[in-house]
Amino acid sequence: MSTLKAAGMEPHTDFMFCCGAITEVLKFGPRQLHPEHKRVFLLIPGNPGLVGFYKTFMQELHTQLGHAYPVWAVSHAGHCAAPDCMDMVEDARAAAEDDVFGLNGQIEHKLAFIREHIPKGSSLVLVGHSIGCYIILEMMRRNPELKVLKAVMLFPTIERMAESPQGRRMTPLLCQMRYLAYLPVFLLSLLPDILKxxxxxxxxxxxTSLDHCILQPTVQLLRGDSAANSMYLGGQEMRMVLERDNTTIEKNLDKLIFYYGATDHWCPVKYFNDIRRDFPHGDFRLCEKGFRHAFVLDVGREVANMVAEWIYSSLRT
Known part of the structure; x- marks a missing residue:
């Protein structure tokens, strides 16, 4: 029996429709929240937005916090593989009209999830990764009444994505040639999961230290629609994530913790230097450990330990 099972802390995975789109929620701690849950951790993923990528990170964060707080993650709309009993969307026409798989739709999707599933009296500790950080800033801008205790921004892609070294490489694929990539994804989707x-x-x-928890969500991603929705979102990111939202950052500076990678080709060190110059009193940290942008591949536990240390004192206030 695993240590997690033995401790009675096995996570729950729930599938639901949110904004009419299939959504996966990974939950460490209670499966349902109640008013007595005064602090709730909610992770907003990067792209691809499958919560299974963050399982090790969430498990370690939950453990480091003494299992005292719910630690949940909500997938991006349409990025998870729908269970056999559920479709990708409830109403295809409504999903298209609302562009639920696009960047704006994903932001509204997270706000709707909070309205529907987080008690109104609960304070949120938001943890964002990559485009999840942009989504968090937009959530805070659109709903200033959102009760955010802290927001931790890991490897934040919140500005000039298409101008970044990786953005320059990926923009043609995601924006002009996305449909060409659908064919190899479709062919891969035909393979048995064991071959995937x-x-x-x-x-x-x-x-060498690959976290094997990432295998199952990656297999999910190669089942077709999830990958297509991920690439569609990526194309919108290149077009829409332009100027940094300094107004929202300024209004919430005391709540924000930013962690930049020293070798991150999505948000290079120049972006770190620029934001630290513009907000000299903010909490901006530069990775000194060589962690990659996709930290969940191998250092989920290490990053979770850091996050727990950063926000521990805030939980006692």
């Missing part, structure tokens, strides 16, 4: 897993291990074979 073997290919994934081969691709990541250079990462």
């Amino acid at each position: 897993a073997a290919l994934i291990k081969l691709v990541f074979s250079s990462i």
